Amino acid sequence: MKRGVAMQTVLKKQIEEMTDDELKELLRRDYMRRLTRYRMTNDFFRKKYGMDFEGFQKKNVVEKQGYAFEVESDAQEWELALDGIVTVEKKLKELSGGN
Secondary structure: OHHHHHHHHHHHHHHHHOOHHHHHHHHHHHHHHHHHHHHHHHHHHHHHHOOOHHHHHHOOHHHHOOOOHHHHHHHHHHHHHHHHHHHHHHHHHHHOOOO
8 A cells, every 4th residue: 555655656656747749648548549449449339240330230239149148248348449539539629729
């Protein structure tokens, strides 16, 4: 527990010493990393199922495959990735000064 507190203190000090531009760049890089991961997840499932998520839902793939664990899990992960894309793109826009 003490190590965790010490690490927080070090990180807090480093953040306090950063300029606003350095903090923005740090956030931008983190958002870009997340966006890349979400887009890769979306691309993976588009290829796996041969359609986009909207088509996946319209064709009731989860139901047609008997609510198999893998398909339900894929659907949840895919939906989270798509939500993540929208959220991170919004955060990037806010960070760059857009609304």
